[in-house]
Amino acid sequence: MKIEGKTAIVTGGAQGIGEQFCRALVDHGANVIIADLKKQRGEDLCRELNKQYRSNRAKFIQCDVTSKADLQNTIHFAIKTFGRLDILCNNAGVTEIGNWEKAIEINFTSVIRGTKLAIEVMSTRNGGHGGVIINTASMGAIFPIMGGPVYSGTKFGVLGFSRSLSNLNASDGIRVNVICPAFVRTEMFEASIPNYIDSYGNDFQKKMKKHIVSPVLVARGMIQLVEDDTKNDAVMRVTGVRGIDYYKFQESKL
Numbered sequence: 001m002k003i004e005g006k007t008a009i010v011t012g013g014a015q016g017i018g019e020q021f022c023r024a025l026v027d028h029g030a031n032v033i034i035a036d037l038k039k040q041r042g043e044d045l046c047r048e049l050n051k052q053y054r055s056n057r058a059k060f061i062q063c064d065v066t067s068k069a070d071l072q073n074t075i076h077f078a079i080k081t082f083g084r085l086d087i088l089c090n091n092a093g094v095t096e097i098g099n100w101e102k103a104i105e106i107n108f109t110s111v112i113r114g115t116k117l118a119i120e121v122m123s124t125r126n127g128g129h130g131g132v133i134i135n136t137a138s139m140g141a142i143f144p145i146m147g148g149p150v151y152s153g154t155k156f157g158v159l160g161f162s163r164s165l166s167n168l169n170a171s172d173g174i175r176v177n178v179i180c181p182a183f184v185r186t187e188m189f190e191a192s193i194p195n196y197i198d199s200y201g202n203d204f205q206k207k208m209k210k211h212i213v214s215p216v217l218v219a220r221g222m223i224q225l226v227e228d229d230t231k232n233d234a235v236m237r238v239t240g241v242r243g244i245d246y247y248k249f250q251e252s253k254l
């Protein structure tokens with residue numbers, strides 16, 4: 001897909017990986033809706049992007065992805081403002097620390113709901129232009145995370161859900177892909193460092209160095225998934241050791 005002139009929604013777009021998604025999409029000429037709980041951060045990013053690109057292509061909307069009304073409102077806002085929706089990045093996510101039930105709602109249920117709502121407006125069967133949905137999972141969607149079983153479970157869920165939509169490309173013109181980063185230096189990661197140090201000791205950061213990736217690299221991967229029309233049902237890994245590559249699952253025998 002040529003990104004210039006297309007419209008994208010990025011949930012959790014105010015900071016971290018989502019922020020880099022927004023920056024990369026605007027840089028490639030897209031209209032971007034930054035959908036996040038954090039009003040100040042989102043509005044500041046929006047202002048900065050519009051100033052940098054001398055445009056009005058970035059918009060912020062306060063959105064709690066666990067609210068169906070907020071998600072609907074975000075999609076309506078994209079259509080009302082830019083006339084179309086082409087790209088949805090279901091990216092908002094949290095760790096399970098403190099509230100594992102909430103982590104399931106944010107990391108998994110909201111990805112399902114966001115995807116379903118976007119399909120309604122993107123589908124070529126409903127008069128839409130088709131599009132691309134990129135769901136942020138994690139390497140913890142491929143391997144279990146002993147210290148984060150619920151987090152990992154939600155990400156296994158995101159991966160299974162997304163891959164089970166591979167037929168949408170043929171029927172509705174919508175490609176669905178998953179991005180699986182390893183540890184990414186964001187506020188989520190930084191906030192977890194004390195837990196890692198508890199588990200692995202003070203030299204954890206040194207040992208982990210080669211496994212930590214930058215959110216900019218994750219955004220580069222997302223752009224590749226959007227631009228490359230052959231990518232459907234793709235599971236992209238973004239790791240410190242291999243960089244950007246694709247994970248191959250065994251084909252179903254059914």
Ligand SMILES: NC(=O)C1=CN([C@@H]2O[C@H](COP(=O)(O)OP(=O)(O)OC[C@H]3O[C@@H](n4cnc5c(N)ncnc54)[C@H](O)[C@@H]3O)[C@@H](O)[C@H]2O)C=CC1
Pocket residue numbers: 011012013014015016017018035036037038063064065066091092093094106136137138139180181182183184185186187188189
């Ligand atoms: N940082 C890491 O090591 C990794 C992160 N991921 C995944 O990447 C995604 C982004 O994570 P980071 O950027 O690292 O986290 P972050 O904590 O830096 O940013 C997450 C953003 O999501 C927003 N958010 C949280 N709950 C929300 C809600 N209910 N509604 C709307 N927005 C909400 C936050 O306000 C924040 O702006 C998450 O899905 C995370 O699980 C995947 C692999 C590794």
Ligand SMILES: CCCCCC(=O)/C=C/[C@H]1[C@H](O)CC(=O)[C@@H]1CCCCCCC(=O)O
Pocket residue numbers: 095137138139140143144145146147148151181182183184188189190192195196199
């Ligand atoms: C192979 C695992 C890669 C995991 C990539 C990922 O999604 C990491 C996310 C963490 C984020 O940086 C902050 C977190 O709390 C997320 C969950 C990590 C739990 C790991 C616990 C380590 C342990 O104590 O075993």
